Amino acid sequence: MTGGTPPSPPAVRCSGLRRRYGRRPAVEDVSLEVGRGEVVGLLGPNGAGKSTVIKMLLGLVRPDAGEAALLGRPAGDPASRARVGYLPELFRYQPWLSAAEVLALHVRLAGVTVPAPERHECLSLVGLGERAADRVGGFSKGMQQRLGLAVALVARPELVILDEPTSALDPLGRADVRDIVLALKARGVAVLLNSHLIGEVERVCDRVVILDRGRVAASGTLGELLGxxxxxxxxxxxxxxxxxxxxxxxxxxxxxxxxxxxxxxxxxxxxxxxxxxxxxxxxxxxxxxxxxRISLEERLLGILRAGQEDAA
CATH class of the missing domain: 3.30.70 (Alpha-Beta Plaits)
Structure with missing residues (x-):
């Protein structure tokens, strides 16, 4: 019998996820996996079910069928959620709080201890170190998005889920996010990235999952998808x-x-x-x-157009 430490479960594992809103299917039979230290991109058109999948993984939406686990525990389990950083697509922070106070609040909500110098370092990482004492109500949309990223990272997560993390950022901000994602990967942190910016996905992701009308239309490494x-x-x-x-x-x-x-x-x-x-x-x-080589955008458009023809 071989000894040693058993391998860690994947950061994300879900199978057969299904969710309907009334008669409309939002997600149908979605299965995917994100390994430790792996960056996986979630792609698809508006209404493909990407955000619904993310909400089911986080326990924010209950699936009608299927199973999901984060870091080896059922989705929504507080013990797993405490080790997950999440940047939602739509978010709003209390405008009367400073950036430093927002981070302190979210650390308390996560139930972990992060010293003030480390929280300030997290703000510096996203380019807000000099604005730590400023009230959030005076931040631009891009600055608020940087703050949201800091919130997702401050509790030393083992898994980071980013839903459109660069939508309000300028090119320099998008480059900063790329560097942060790659640094997380180097530390063994898993990242699930939902983005409409295909070039960003192509630069940082190990694998890509393409959703169309709530189903997985294609998945694999970039090499497998692009040929x-x-x-x-x-x-x-x-x-x-x-x-x-x-x-x-x-x-x-x-x-x-x-x-x-x-x-x-x-x-x-x-x-x-x-x-x-x-x-x-x-x-x-x-x-x-x-x-x-064919670009990821060309491959994505080809998959989506083929799906439209099949549905016609």
Whole structure:
């Protein structure tokens, strides 16, 4: 019998979630999982059921069917909720409180002890360190969103659920959120991210779950969803030996004034520079090297349009 510590349960696990509002199905048979230290993106059009799924995971909405667990405990269990940070899409803080007082209040509500210097450090992390004593009623929408992110992070959560965390932020604020999400991942914190900003999801997420009309339309890693990476090269002086080297890399097709090579799955980062080095050594003149792959937005639109055609 093998000893050792058993593996930790996933940060999020749900199966067969269903929720209806009257006759309208909001969520139908949704199953998903978020591992520890994993960033999973939730994508889909308005009304796809993303926020309803999040509310069921947090115990804010009772599912009509299915099961959900956070950090190994049933959704809504106070013991698990105390270890979850949540930034809702719609939120409002008491305008007469200062930013520091908002954090102190939420720490008390979570039932954890976080010293004042650590709470101030959390405000600094989201760019509000110098506004800690200012009343929230004077904050812009973007500043309130930064405060909401601080609230989600202040109690040292093991799982962070972010519902449209960058909707009111400028490009610098969105970059800050990306850095924070990646820092959470590096610390082993799991993140479930619901966002309409597909580029943000593509930059930070390990896996993506696409919802359409309340159902999971597709899920997987970016590599699985987007397919093989391709490489477009503009070359001259291509000898037979160079053509053979090109063909050894992957499937090759003529593409206008160049060649497109479909790189094999799981290719390492050194494959492209090694190919260019070998071609140059064989006397090839390399004019351009352009990576190419279908974007996540194109893939999402394709899935949603196919769903509309099936429903028609």
């Amino acid at each position: 093989r990476r391709e490489l477009r090269l503009r070359l001259t002086d291509l000898s037979p030996e160079a053509q053979a080297r090109l063909a050894a890399t992957g499937d090759v097709r003529r593409d206008g004034d160049g060649f497109t090579v479909a790189l094999p799955a799981g290719d390492d980062e050194a494959a492209v520079p090694e190919l260019v080095r070998d071609l140059v050594a064989l006397g090839v003149r390399v004019h351009a090297v352009e990576p190419a």
